[in-house]
Amino acid sequence: MSIVEQYRTKVKELLSSGQVKMVIGYGAGTTPDRRRPLFMRSPEDADKMLLDNACIANLSGYLVSEGLLSDEKRVAIMLRPEGVRSINILAAESQLKAEQIVIVGFDTAGEELRAIEGSEAKDFCALIDSLKESAPLQAPDPLFERIVQMSPQERFNYWQEEFSKCIKCYACRQSCPMCYCRRCIVDSNQPQWINTSSHTLGNFEWNIVRAFHLAGRCVACGNCDRSCPVNIPLRFINRRMGMEVLEVFDHFPGMSESQEPVLASFKKDDPETFIL
Amino acid sequence: MAKIGVFICHCGENVAAKIDCTQLTAAIGEHPGVAVSVEYKYFCSDPGQESVKKAIREHGLTGVVVAACSPRMHEATFRNACAEAGLNPYLCEIANIREHCSWVHTDKDMATIKALEITRSLVEKVKRNNELRPIEVPVTRRALVIGGGIAGIQAALDIANAGHEVVLVEREASLGGHMAQLSETFPTLDCSQCIMTPRMVEAARHPKIRLLTYAEIERVEGYIGNFKVKVRMKSRSVDMKKCTGCGDCMLKCPVKKISSEFDCGLGKRAAIYTPFAQSVPNIPVIDKKRCTYFKNGKCQICSKSCPINAIDFTIEDEFLDIEIGAIVVATGFQIQNTAMYGEYGYGKYADVITGLQFERLASASGPTSGKILRPSDNSEPQTVVFIQCAGSRDPSKGVRYCSKICCMYTAKHAMLYAHKVHGGKTHIFYMDIRAGGKGYDEFTRRAIEEDEASYVRGRVSKVWQENGRLMVRGVDTLLGRPVEVAADMVVLATAIIAQPDAKEFAKTVGIGYDEYGFYNEAHLKLRPVESSTAGIYLAGCCQSPKDIPDSVAQASATASKVLALFSKEQLEREPVVASNNEATCAGCWGCVLACPYGAIEQKDILDRSGRLIKRVASVNPGLCQGCGTCVTFCRSNSIDLAGFTERQIFAEVMGL
Ligand SMILES: Cc1cc2nc3c(=O)[nH]c(=O)nc-3n(C[C@H](O)[C@H](O)[C@H](O)COP(=O)(O)OP(=O)(O)OC[C@H]3O[C@@H](n4cnc5c(N)ncnc54)[C@H](O)[C@@H]3O)c2cc1C
Numbered sequence: 001m002s003i004v005e006q007y008r009t010k011v012k013e014l015l016s017s018g019q020v021k022m023v024i025g026y027g028a029g030t031t032p033d034r035r036r037p038l039f040m041r042s043p044e045d046a047d048k049m050l051l052d053n054a055c056i057a058n059l060s061g062y063l064v065s066e067g068l069l070s071d072e073k074r075v076a077i078m079l080r081p082e083g084v085r086s087i088n089i090l091a092a093e094s095q096l097k098a099e100q101i102v103i104v105g106f107d108t109a110g111e112e113l114r115a116i117e118g119s120e121a122k123d124f125c126a127l128i129d130s131l132k133e134s135a136p137l138q139a140p141d142p143l144f145e146r147i148v149q150m151s152p153q154e155r156f157n158y159w160q161e162e163f164s165k166c167i168k169c170y171a172c173r174q175s176c177p178m179c180y181c182r183r184c185i186v187d188s189n190q191p192q193w194i195n196t197s198s199h200t201l202g203n204f205e206w207n208i209v210r211a212f213h214l215a216g217r218c219v220a221c222g223n224c225d226r227s228c229p230v231n232i233p234l235r236f237i238n239r240r241m242g243m244e245v246l247e248v249f250d251h252f253p254g255m256s257e258s259q260e261p262v263l264a265s266f267k268k269d270d271p272e273t274f275i276l
Numbered sequence: 277m278a279k280i281g282v283f284i285c286h287c288g289e290n291v292a293a294k295i296d297c298t299q300l301t302a303a304i305g306e307h308p309g310v311a312v313s314v315e316y317k318y319f320c321s322d323p324g325q326e327s328v329k330k331a332i333r334e335h336g337l338t339g340v341v342v343a344a345c346s347p348r349m350h351e352a353t354f355r356n357a358c359a360e361a362g363l364n365p366y367l368c369e370i371a372n373i374r375e376h377c378s379w380v381h382t383d384k385d386m387a388t389i390k391a392l393e394i395t396r397s398l399v400e401k402v403k404r405n406n407e408l409r410p411i412e413v414p415v416t417r418r419a420l421v422i423g424g425g426i427a428g429i430q431a432a433l434d435i436a437n438a439g440h441e442v443v444l445v446e447r448e449a450s451l452g453g454h455m456a457q458l459s460e461t462f463p464t465l466d467c468s469q470c471i472m473t474p475r476m477v478e479a480a481r482h483p484k485i486r487l488l489t490y491a492e493i494e495r496v497e498g499y500i501g502n503f504k505v506k507v508r509m510k511s512r513s514v515d516m517k518k519c520t521g522c523g524d525c526m527l528k529c530p531v532k533k534i535s536s537e538f539d540c541g542l543g544k545r546a547a548i549y550t551p552f553a554q555s556v557p558n559i560p561v562i563d564k565k566r567c568t569y570f571k572n573g574k575c576q577i578c579s580k581s582c583p584i585n586a587i588d589f590t591i592e593d594e595f596l597d598i599e600i601g602a603i604v605v606a607t608g609f610q611i612q613n614t615a616m617y618g619e620y621g622y623g624k625y626a627d628v629i630t631g632l633q634f635e636r637l638a639s640a641s642g643p644t645s646g647k648i649l650r651p652s653d654n655s656e657p658q659t660v661v662f663i664q665c666a667g668s669r670d671p672s673k674g675v676r677y678c679s680k681i682c683c684m685y686t687a688k689h690a691m692l693y694a695h696k697v698h699g700g701k702t703h704i705f706y707m708d709i710r711a712g713g714k715g716y717d718e719f720t721r722r723a724i725e726e727d728e729a730s731y732v733r734g735r736v737s738k739v740w741q742e743n744g745r746l747m748v749r750g751v752d753t754l755l756g757r758p759v760e761v762a763a764d765m766v767v768l769a770t771a772i773i774a775q776p777d778a779k780e781f782a783k784t785v786g787i788g789y790d791e792y793g794f795y796n797e798a799h800l801k802l803r804p805v806e807s808s809t810a811g812i813y814l815a816g817c818c819q820s821p822k823d824i825p826d827s828v829a830q831a832s833a834t835a836s837k838v839l840a841l842f843s844k845e846q847l848e849r850e851p852v853v854a855s856n857n858e859a860t861c862a863g864c865w866g867c868v869l870a871c872p873y874g875a876i877e878q879k880d881i882l883d884r885s886g887r888l889i890k891r892v893a894s895v896n897p898g899l900c901q902g903c904g905t906c907v908t909f910c911r912s913n914s915i916d917l918a919g920f921t922e923r924q925i926f927a928e929v930m931g932l
């Protein structure tokens with residue numbers, strides 16, 4: 001049985017046995033190399049399901065759609081390890097109960113698509129621990145290295161140039177599983193802290209606020225980066241913030257559902273190196 | 277239409293020397309919404325305040341900006357003045373053009389421009405300020421005093437004598453704390469027990485004081501005027517209602533060789549014991565770790581010997597929930613273990629003892645009945661060496677600070693020794709003699725001049741044993757030469773340190789502490805007995821090392837704070853508190869974790885049939901201290917702080 005067939009069988013079983021009311025997975029997209037989210041409610045829907053190396057989007061954000069989980073019924077979702085980390089963060093931030101989510105895990109790291117074992121977020125702890133050890137934030141990337149090497153002025157110019165492209169479509173926000181607020185700060189206009197027009201100041205404000213709101217929460221799934229229609233390398237901003245919280249607070253987001261959000265919790269012995 | 281009055285104060289020359297006030301007054305007068313702008317030499321003076329009030333009435337002002345010194349100086353002054361003129365005090369703001377401008381700049385033109393910007397930004401804020409009213413919260417007129425040393429007892433008595441209920445919680449089996457252990461006390465040499473015991477009895481008998489000994493604080497919730505406290509009554513295994521304190525059980529208990537904590541290891545006690553003979557209450561407890569019955573289920577001799585069957589091995593810990601309006605923390609200190617000075621031989625040589633052990637030797641109720649005898653062979657020491665600062669003022673091995681009382685008690689020890697052992701010799705190694713206080717320097721002089729204490733300025737480098745004596749090697753820095761003394765006993769003036777569990781306990785109670793574990797006062801000079809948490813006060817050595825007079829004075833000061841609080845039916849609180857927009861709250865609970873005062877709770881929003889619609893954060897205005905931490909945390913900008921709302925701050929920033 002091919003791996004897709006194995007997963008289809010599993011999905012059918014979950015739905016026909018009534019264990020879950022829905023399975024969120026991947027279906028065909030607009031072009032042969034793209035995938036779209038597929039919301040499967042009956043066993044037959046599973047025939048439309050696809051699973052291959054093109055299934056890269058982190059689907060966990062769909063779980064917090066208004067009303068989906070309020071009936072307490074379980075929902076299954078296909079996730080890569082970063083997706084599991086998102087579930088842990090969403091649970092830690094009280095957006096869902098981890099027990100309500102059945103995880104159908106897979107991994108596309110390396111060439112081969114592999115199944116990963118476990119059915120609830122807590123089953124993946126060992127995997128996530130090893131992920132932290134493998135130091136994904138240190139993974140070499142030529143452009144990132146280049147940005148790091150720049151002088152502050154060069155770096156500022158670089159981002160100014162990048163942000164000048166931003167059209168304030170907020171696709172990054174819509175695709176991010178962590179941006180679940182019912183009213184985003186940019187939608188608040190009393191007062192209007194963030195300028196809505198897409199000129200440099202407003203663009204800077206938006207992107208900097210986004211970076212801060214994701215510090216210690218981003219799992220580097222890449223949804224924002226891929227969804228940006230003007231190709232601003234947003235992943236680097238999140239990566240830099242991620243390195244910061246890891247270094248200062250030894251915080252790797254999404255380790256478990258009881259991990260305290262790093263910027264909301266404080267310990268008396270937290271380092272305060274940032275206070276001059 | 278906004279009608280803002282701007283009052284520009286010269287602060288004598290403090291502001292006027294660096295800011296052109298006339299120019300500033302004219303410029304701000306042009307700003308939209310400013311109805312009147314005036315300058316004056318001292319607005320904080322009586323005529324100054326009167327002119328502000330007059331302007332409010334005459335021009336029907338809707339807001340006031342006083343451009344002057346820091347709001348920490350006179351915000352309250354001017355807000356009161358506004359209130360007297362009928363303007364809500366929260367419609368008055370201070371533009372700080374002194375500390376933030378005139379004091380820190382030299383170029384008058386530039387400083388004047390900056391002062392204008394600062395003033396303008398406050399005018400913009402005031403335009404958006406709202407009227408706020410003080411929050412009224414009820415007050416439970418019952419105080420909790422934690423710690424039954426002299427500080428706790430004094431605070432409890434003062435509050436109770438004013439007619440209010442007090443719950444006094446002491447974790448040991450008896451009241452007394454360290455003062456009960458002392459022999460005589462400086463600077464008057466009156467007997468510690470003689471002045472302490474009557475106080476203990478008075479506290480225990482007081483109709484307004486509920487004494488809970490052998491009890492610990494489990495949990496403190498709530499806020500000023502309205503604390504909820506859970507107390508654990510540790511089981512004594514003795515029925516307190518029945519026991520008459522005859523002491524038969526203690527005599528019969530076969531486990532007798534337990535080293536007595538009260539006597540600092542110099543005496544022994546049984547497994548069922550009272551800490552000392554004058555214990556209050558005079559009711560024993562069973563030390564369950566040492567008791568044969570609790571260890572292996574056999575014995576019960578004490579129970580058989582009790583004439584009234586007061587001993588009950590089945591008694592369990594009990595919990596009491598008590599409503600409290602104010603808390604006095606008086607948990608005292610510990611002395612530092614001197615084991616880190618291997619060279620002094622404490623713990624190795626029996627005759628190297630601490631100052632507190634010396635107190636027990638000198639105490640008439642101590643293990644030697646007040647005779648100064650060496651612990652090793654019960655002989656009378658002919659030469660005693662005292663080492664001051666054995667831990668204090670030593671950042672490398674001990675603590676950085678001065679323990680404040682050791683100079684005094686060492687002088688006292690030398691005197692007591694001279695009075696008890698005629699012809700005995702004392703040598704005191706010291707760094708400085710710190711004897712500030714009424715009658716204190718006279719006291720140390722007396723030790724030197726009348727009781728022939730020989731002070732050697734310098735540190736001791738080593739103590740070792742030779743021919744049954746203790747050899748002390750040090751240096752006399754005044755003569756610049758090494759000294760060696762053969763002594764029979766060495767007394768270390770150990771450092772006063774915070775209780776070992778002080779930091780943990782601070783978290784239970786909800787107060788701040790310094791790097792050493794001493795509790796932080798709200799302001800070292802101006803609010804020395806208030807903790808940073810409203811309604812919780814600090815007395816005695818838990819705040820810093822101090823002597824009895826200071827502990828007692830501080831205790832009475834906390835009592836006066838508590839009584840002031842209890843003098844009102846309702847408590848008025850500053851209305852600067854946070855509130856949450858439930859419609860936009862994402863329910864992430866980040867603020868719940870972030871709030872340092874535990875002021876934010878989770879709240880369920882239900883529909884009419886009782887079904888949960890969503891969970892949101894909800895701020896308890898009684899607990900909120902208005903710090904604003906939650907505001908900065910909230911990603912969806914749902915929380916706002918009254919008096920510092922997002923709109924007001926935004927206007928203030930844009931006004932710059
Ligand atoms: C060797 C020596 C000699 C001294 N000689 C003099 C002198 O001659 N003259 C003078 O003025 N001062 C002298 N002092 C200082 C004096 O002992 C202190 O100033 C005084 O005892 C401080 O009282 P207190 O109530 O703050 O603390 P303590 O006496 O330490 O009392 C604190 C009490 O709180 C209790 N407690 C602690 N934690 C808790 C808790 N979590 N819950 C409930 N209860 C708790 C403790 O059991 C204790 O009973 C001397 C000190 C020493 C060490």
Ligand code: SF4
Pocket residue numbers: 856860861862863864865866867868892893909910911912913914915
């Ligand atoms: S931080 Fe903001 S969004 Fe999150 S629970 Fe608190 S009020 Fe709600």
Ligand code: SF4
Pocket residue numbers: 853854870871872873874875876895899900901902903904905906907917
């Ligand atoms: S303002 Fe400070 S004290 Fe008040 S609820 Fe927010 S975090 Fe807590």
